[in-house]
Amino acid sequence: MTPRAVTGVGVASALGVGREAFFASYPGGGPAGREDRRVETFDASPYPNTRLAEVPAFDATKHLGDKGLRSLDRLAKLLVVASRLALHDAGLKRDGAWTPTTRPWPERAGIVVSNAYGSLEAITELDRVAVLEDARYINPSRFPLTVSNSAAGYVSIWEDLRAANVSVSDGNCGALDAVACADVLLDQARADALLVGGAEAMSEALFLAFHRLGAMGSSGDADGPFLGEGAAILTLERTSAATARGADILAEVVGYGTSFAAPEREGALVHATPVALEQAIALALGDAGIGAKDVDVVVSGVSGQRVFDEAELLAIERTLGGEVAVFAPKRVLGETLGAGGAMGMVAAIAHLQARPQAAGAPVARTATAPQPSSAWVRGALRSATRVAVVTSVGYYGNASALVMRGASR
Amino acid sequence: MSPRVFVTGVGVVSSVGLGREAFFRALSSGASGISPVASFDASPLGRQNAGEVKDFDPRDHLSLGEQRRMGRCSAMALAAARMAVRDAELLPSHLVGPRTAVVLGTTMGEAQILAELEQEWILRGQKAVSRALIPRYGSTLLPIHVARALGASGMVLTLPAACAAGNYAIAFASDLIRAGRADIVVTGAAELLQELQFSGFVRLAAMAPDKCQPFDLNRQGLLLGEGAGLLILESEAHAARRGARLQAEVRSHGLSCDAYHITRPHPDAVGSTVAMRAAIERSGIAPADVDFVNAHGTGTRHNDLAEAKVVRDVFGDRRVPISSMKSMLGHCMGAASALEAIGCIFTIETGIYPPTIGYETPDPECDVEVVANVARRGKSDVVVNNSLAFGGYNAVTVFAKPGLLPPIPPPPSAEGA
Numbered sequence: 001m002t003p004r005a006v007t008g009v010g011v012a013s014a015l016g017v018g019r020e021a022f023f024a025s026y027p028g029g030g031p032a033g034r035e036d037r038r039v040e041t042f043d044a045s046p047y048p049n050t051r052l053a054e055v056p057a058f059d060a061t062k063h064l065g066d067k068g069l070r071s072l073d074r075l076a077k078l079l080v081v082a083s084r085l086a087l088h089d090a091g092l093k094r095d096g097a098w099t100p101t102t103r104p105w106p107e108r109a110g111i112v113v114s115n116a117y118g119s120l121e122a123i124t125e126l127d128r129v130a131v132l133e134d135a136r137y138i139n140p141s142r143f144p145l146t147v148s149n150s151a152a153g154y155v156s157i158w159e160d161l162r163a164a165n166v167s168v169s170d171g172n173c174g175a176l177d178a179v180a181c182a183d184v185l186l187d188q189a190r191a192d193a194l195l196v197g198g199a200e201a202m203s204e205a206l207f208l209a210f211h212r213l214g215a216m217g218s219s220g221d222a223d224g225p226f227l228g229e230g231a232a233i234l235t236l237e238r239t240s241a242a243t244a245r246g247a248d249i250l251a252e253v254v255g256y257g258t259s260f261a262a263p264e265r266e267g268a269l270v271h272a273t274p275v276a277l278e279q280a281i282a283l284a285l286g287d288a289g290i291g292a293k294d295v296d297v298v299v300s301g302v303s304g305q306r307v308f309d310e311a312e313l314l315a316i317e318r319t320l321g322g323e324v325a326v327f328a329p330k331r332v333l334g335e336t337l338g339a340g341g342a343m344g345m346v347a348a349i350a351h352l353q354a355r356p357q358a359a360g361a362p363v364a365r366t367a368t369a370p371q372p373s374s375a376w377v378r379g380a381l382r383s384a385t386r387v388a389v390v391t392s393v394g395y396y397g398n399a400s401a402l403v404m405r406g407a408s409r
Numbered sequence: 410m411s412p413r414v415f416v417t418g419v420g421v422v423s424s425v426g427l428g429r430e431a432f433f434r435a436l437s438s439g440a441s442g443i444s445p446v447a448s449f450d451a452s453p454l455g456r457q458n459a460g461e462v463k464d465f466d467p468r469d470h471l472s473l474g475e476q477r478r479m480g481r482c483s484a485m486a487l488a489a490a491r492m493a494v495r496d497a498e499l500l501p502s503h504l505v506g507p508r509t510a511v512v513l514g515t516t517m518g519e520a521q522i523l524a525e526l527e528q529e530w531i532l533r534g535q536k537a538v539s540r541a542l543i544p545r546y547g548s549t550l551l552p553i554h555v556a557r558a559l560g561a562s563g564m565v566l567t568l569p570a571a572c573a574a575g576n577y578a579i580a581f582a583s584d585l586i587r588a589g590r591a592d593i594v595v596t597g598a599a600e601l602l603q604e605l606q607f608s609g610f611v612r613l614a615a616m617a618p619d620k621c622q623p624f625d626l627n628r629q630g631l632l633l634g635e636g637a638g639l640l641i642l643e644s645e646a647h648a649a650r651r652g653a654r655l656q657a658e659v660r661s662h663g664l665s666c667d668a669y670h671i672t673r674p675h676p677d678a679v680g681s682t683v684a685m686r687a688a689i690e691r692s693g694i695a696p697a698d699v700d701f702v703n704a705h706g707t708g709t710r711h712n713d714l715a716e717a718k719v720v721r722d723v724f725g726d727r728r729v730p731i732s733s734m735k736s737m738l739g740h741c742m743g744a745a746s747a748l749e750a751i752g753c754i755f756t757i758e759t760g761i762y763p764p765t766i767g768y769e770t771p772d773p774e775c776d777v778e779v780v781a782n783v784a785r786r787g788k789s790d791v792v793v794n795n796s797l798a799f800g801g802y803n804a805v806t807v808f809a810k811p812g813l814l815p816p817i818p819p820p821p822s823a824e825g826a
Contacts, residue, residue, distance in 0.1 A: 153800025
C-alpha cells in the first residue's frame with residue numbers, strides 16, 4: 001500500500017487520558033484491571049471479585065467543557081475526547097479551531113471508527129423502561145444513541161468533521177479494519193485527513209455478557225483476561241500531504257491484511273484458529289513489501305483468553321518466527337474489543353519511538369519472566385525498533401494485521 | 410486507472426416479495442408491503458403498520474446448522490446473498506478465497522437477540538441470561554455468516570451507518586475493488602423490524618398513523634420496514650473473465666456529514682448537497698446526465714423538505730423525476746438504501762421508475778417531480794440513489810447502464826492512486 005502518515009494520537013484508556021499518560025506507563029502498566037479498584041461505571045456488587053479496567057475517574061467536562069454533554073453517553077464522550085486530542089496532537093486544530101492550511105478543512109476531514117457492541121448503556125436504559133414500565137415512556141432523546149454510529153456522529157458535531165463519517169464493526173479486529181477502510185478512502189481521495197481507531201465503553205450489560213460466558217474477569221487468575229474500555233484515535237493522512245503541511249509524523253502505516261477462516265465443525269460459531277491470522281500477517285507483509293525478518297516487534301491481541309492466545313501466538317510464530325519480541329497491551333489495558341487494535345497501534349508507536357525505554361519503564365530484555373502487569377509476552381527487543389506488526393484475532397474466525405514503521409527522520 | 414465496478418447479481422428479502430422477479434414486479438405495479446405488525450404487540454404505542462416481511466421462512470433458504478447458529482437478521486442477509494449469487498451465476502469456485510470480501514450495512518443487526526437477552530436479565534436476573542444466545546448477538550456476525558456460507562476468506566466488515574448503511578456498504582465495497590483490494594464484494598444491508606426501534610420512532614413523533622406519503626403535503630411521518638438487499642459487485646476484469654452479465658455500473662459515490670444534529674438533517678441541506686454533487690462529479694457526469702433520483706423520501710416533514718431542496722439545488726430548473734420506494738416498503742432503516750440501490754438496478758434494466766404510492770396532494774414546499782402513484786417509463790441511463798441517516802450522514806451512490814459511459818475519472822488528488 002501507499003504509506004500513510006500517523007500525525008496525531010488521542011487516547012483514553014486504563015492508563016489515563018492523553019498519549020503522554022499512555023507512553024509513561026506502557027508497557028509496564030500499573031494498577032489497571034486490578035480487582036481492588038472500585039468499579040465506576042455500574043454497581044458491581046452483584047458480581048463478586050470483579051476485575052476490569054475502566055478509564056479511571058473519566059470526566060469529559062475537563063476536555064469538552066460542561067455544556068451540551070447531557071445527550072452523550074459514555075461511548076460518545078470517550079470518542080469525542082480522544083478525537084479532539086488526536087486533532088490537536090496532529091496540529092490540525094489549535095485551541096479548538098482548525099489551523100489555517102492550504103486544505104479546506106472541515107469538508108476534507110472525516111472519521112473511520114470501530115466499535116463492537118454499540119451503546120449497550122443506552123439500549124439497556126430504554127429496555128428497562130420498556131420492559132418494567134411502558135414503551136410509551138422511553139426517553140426519545142436517548143433513542144438516537146441506540147444506533148452504533150451515534151458516537152461517531154457526535155464527533156462530527158463536536159469537532160466539525162464533514163467528510164465521510166464511517167463506523168465499522170468487526171469485533172476485536174474492527175480497529176485495524178478501520179485503518180484499511182481509511183486507506184481506501186484516502187486512496188480514492190474521498191478525504192484528506194481521517195481520524196481512525198476504535199472505542200468501546202464499559203457497561204453492566206457488556207460486563208455481564210462476558211461474565212456469564214466465564215470469559216473474563218475472575219480475580220483469582222492474575223494472568224487471566226479482563227474487560228477494558230476506552231478510545232484510541234490516530235490522525236491518518238497521505239504522507240505527502242502531511243509532509244507538505246509540515247506535520248510531525250509519528251509513524252507510518254505501510255501494510256495491511258485481513259482474513260476469515262470458517263470453523264470446520266458445523267455447529268461451531270465461536271472458534272480460535274491460527275489460520276486466518278497467518279494469512280492476514282502474510283498479506284500485510286506482502287502489502288508492505290517486507291519480509292518476516294524485518295519485523296522488530298509484534299504488538300499482539302493476546303488478552304489472557306487461553307485458546308485465542310495460543311492460536312494467535314502460533315500464527316505469529318509460524319509467520320514471523322519464535323524469536324520476535326511479542327507484546328500484549330491487553331494485559332495492561334484489558335480487552336477493549338472494538339478499540340483493541342487501535343490501542344495496539346498506540347502501543348506500536350510507543351515502541352517505534354522507543355518511548356518505553358525513554359520513560360524508564362521495564363524493557364523486555366531486562367525482565368526475567370513476563371509479569372502479569374507488564375505487556376511483555378516473549379522474545380527480546382532489538383537495539384532499534386523500526387518495524388512493528390499489530391495483530392488482532394476475532395472470536396468468529398476473523399483476523400487482521402497491520403505493519404507500521406517508525407518515521408524516517 | 411482504477412478498475413471499473415459492476416453489479417452482476419442482486420438478491421432481495423422484502424415485504425413485497427423475495428428475489429429479483431417478485432421485487433421487480435412489485436416495483437412496476439406499485440405494490441404495498443405495508444400491513445399490521447404481527448411479530449410484536451404494537452397496539453399500546455398507538456401505531457400498527459409497518460413493512461414487515463411476512464413470507465420469509467429461514468428453512469427455505471438455510472441449512473439446519475445455519476438456522477441454529479444465526480438470528481433472523483443474518484438469515485435474511487444470507488438468503489438474499491444466496492439469491493444474489495444465483496442471479497450472478499457465480500460458481501463456488503469464484504467465491505472461495507481471499508479476493509472475495511463481504512461488506513454489509515445494518516443499524517442494529519441481531520436486535521431481536523439482544524432484546525431477548527435484555528428481557529431475561531431485566532425480568533429474571535443476571536443468572537437467567539442465556540449463555541447460548543450471547544455469542545449470536547453482534548452486528549459483526551452478519552458478514553461472518555455470509556462469508557462462511559459462501560467460502561469467502563477476504564475482508565468481512567459491517568458498516569453500521571444507521572439509515573444510510575446500505576449506501577455506505579455499496580460505496581465502500583466499490584472503493585475496495587477500485588483500490589485493488591478485492592475482485593468480488595458481496596455487499597448490501599439487512600435490518601429487522603424490532604420493538605425498541607418501533608417505540609423509538611413513535612417517541613420521536615416520527616411515525617405516521619397508518620401510511621407513508623413521501624413529499625405529500627399531508628405527510629405524517631415514516632413507517633418502519635425490514636428486509637435485506639444484497640448485491641454482487643465485481644471488477645470489470647473478473648466479470649469479463651467469467652463472462653458475467655453486467656446489470657449496472659457502480660459509477661461513484663459521495664459521502665458527507667452535516668456535523669449539525671444527531672437526528673435532524675441540516676435545514677439548508679448543505680451536507681446532503683455536497684454529497685450529491687460529489688457523487689455526480691466523481692462519476693464523471695453532469696447533473697443533466699441524471700435520468701432519475703431514487704429518493705431517501707422517508708415521509709417525515711424535515712427529511713422531505715431537505716431532500717427537495719437538495720434536488721432543486723443540484724438539478725436547478727430541470728425537473729428530474731424522483732420517487733420514494735419507502736411509500737411501498739416502509740423505512741427499512743439500514744437495509745433501505747440497499748433495497749433502493751436494487752431499485753436503481755431495476756430502473757436501469759427495465760426503464761421503469763418505481764412510483765411513490767399514496768401521493769395525493771403536492772406540497773408546494775417540496776417542489777419536485779414526483780413519480781406519483783403509477784410507475785413511469787423513461788430514459789434510464791444514469792440513476793442516483795440518495796440516503797440520509799442519524800448522525801448527520803449523507804450517502805449518495807450513482808449507477809449507470811453498463812458500457813454506456815467512459816471510465817470514471819481518476820481521483821482528483823495526484824497522489825491518491
